[in-house]
Amino acid sequence: MTVITSPHNEKLKTLRRLQRRRDGRFVAEGEDLLAAADAAGWEPLERFAAAGSGLPGTEVEAEVLAKVSALGSGTRALAVYRERWATAPTGPRCVALWGVRDPGNVGTVLRSALAFGADCVAIGPGTADPYGPKAVRASMGALFAVPVARVEGIAELPGERIALVARAGAPLAATAPSPDCTLVVGAEREGLPGDVVAGCDRTAHIPIASESLNAAMAATVALYELSRNPA
Amino acid sequence: MTVITSPHNEKLKTLRRLQRRRDGRFVAEGEDLLAAADAAGWEPLERFAAAGSGLPGTEVEAEVLAKVSALGSGTRALAVYRERWATAPTGPRCVALWGVRDPGNVGTVLRSALAFGADCVAIGPGTADPYGPKAVRASMGALFAVPVARVEGIAELPGERIALVARAGAPLAATAPSPDCTLVVGAEREGLPGDVVAGCDRTAHIPIASESLNAAMAATVALYELSRNPA
Structure with missing residues (x-):
């Protein structure tokens, strides 16, 4: 088995290019994330491991791998996958994000969707890419387990559409x-656009004593609430 | 009114020193945070505003203020406050954090505590400082509205103590x-130490289909659940 010792290696060059600009492929880092991908049956296109770590994949000298890592020096495993997009969001339980620009929030919603048994996360207009590095990391591997689908309008969303709006509806x-x-679920400050709310079947809110929750927390609590009363 | 134009100004030097190492005082940045402090009746020890912004405080040339800012160039307002620590945590509803090292999670729990009507956040051993810059920011101003108290052991916690543990208890x-x-509430990976769980009056969990929630999400959902059934 050859160990990659040069940062100029072609495979590593491709990896670095993918970290900057993706092309239908994305990079996941860290043993936990890669284990989540394995558990969900995702086959990596390419897999790298620190030389001597005993982990599967093309061996790369630890210092060279550290330089490729977006997380810093700790990474011992890194893999490239092909993005998977469902052609349409599916039920019976779906959560749709509208204008949620923060990738950490998108990742957290993926994690909550998995925790509370949602079947799909729909990525609406203005929402951060779930395959971006920050979203992948924040999802803690949930991205490999919960289907994602891009949507342009609420007509594409399955079942009864419930707009989550601060202090409106029941x-x-x-x-x-x-x-x-x-x-x-809409963005933290702007909330959902009026036409999106108007197009939904009903409006509901999470009762709070303060000004606001962030989008990820609101979605998490709402998904929990729905999971409390299973269909 | 004099405008500070030099980064070597003594007041700005103090500010930068406080950002690195606090001494019972802390720095908050941004108009929203400062408005939250005002609303909660916190008097700043010192307040700075970008020259020409019309905001209250000692005027500082915008570029000089940007250099002092920990957030980057956008900050137009910044203030120094004295930390407030309650002598003991108070009920009737309290949330205690044990070993929650991530300051973003601590800030998020403060925000959820305010949203769901908790009376106090107890900061247990190994937990990030709620007055650290990341926690202050993540709290979105909730830090100014929810009392915090340091605790060393669970005997200091008010009322019935409920240990939140993944997949244990009811x-x-x-x-x-x-x-x-x-x-x-314990840390994401380690959970609560065994002796802490044993010393609590009961153990409960949030039912999830996946491996884990992070500490902030678990605490948020639990606080929501408690707020659903008000005393």
């Missing part, structure tokens, strides 16, 4: 959502 | 917590 706990439903 | 929704209670 408390989510007091609604009796259809077993088939999509929770539609 | 689902939190199925428990009937005492109106006076403290929710005890």
Whole structure:
């Protein structure tokens, strides 16, 4: 087995290019993320491991690997995967993000979707790319387990559409959502656009004593609330 | 009114020193945070504003202020406050953090505590400083509204102590917590130390389909669950 010792190696060059600009492929770093991918049956296109680590993949001298890593010097494993996009979001339980620009929030929603049994995350207009490095990391591997689909309009969302809006509509706990439903969540400050709210089947909120929750926390609590009352 | 134009100004030097190492005082940045402090009745020890911004405070030339800012060039307002520590955590509803090292998670828990009506956040051993810059920022100003107290042991926590542990005890929704209670939350990976769990009055969990939630998400959902069934 050859060990890559040069940062100018062609495979590593491709990796660095992918970190800057993706082309349908993305990079995941760290043993936990790669284990999540394995567990979910994702086959890497290419896999790298620190030389001597005993981890599977093309061996790379530790210092050279550290330089390729976006996380810093700790990474011992790194792999390239092909993005997977569902052709359409699927139910019975879906969460849709509209204008959620922060990739950390998108990753957190993926993690909550997995935790609370959502079937799909729909990525609406103005939402951060779930395959971007920060979203992948924040998802803690949930990205490999929960299908994602791009959507342009709410007509594409499955089941009853529930717009989550601060202080409008009924408390989510007091609604009796259809077993088939999509929770539609907007950006932290702007909230959901008026036409999106108007196009949804109902409006609900999470009762809070303060000004606001961030998008990821609101979605997490709402997904928990829905999971409390399974269809 | 004199405008500070030199980065060597003594007041700015003090500010930079405080950003590196605090001494019972801390720095908050941004108009939203400062407005939250004002609303909660916190008097700044010193307040700075970009020259010409019309904001209250000692005027500082915009470029000089940008260099002092930990957030980057956008900051137009910045203030120094004295830390406030409650002598003991208070109920009827308290959340205690044990070994939650990530300051972003600590800030998020403060925000959720405010949103869901907790009376106090207890900062247990190994937990990030709530007055650190990242925690202050993540709290979105909740730090100014929710009392914090340092604790060394669970005996200091008010009311019934509920240890939140992954997959142990009853689902939190199925428990009937005492109106006076403290929710005890541990670190993401390690969870709560065994002796802390053993010393609590009961153990509960948030039912999830995946491996784990992070500490902030778990605490947020648990605080929501408690707020659903007000005492």
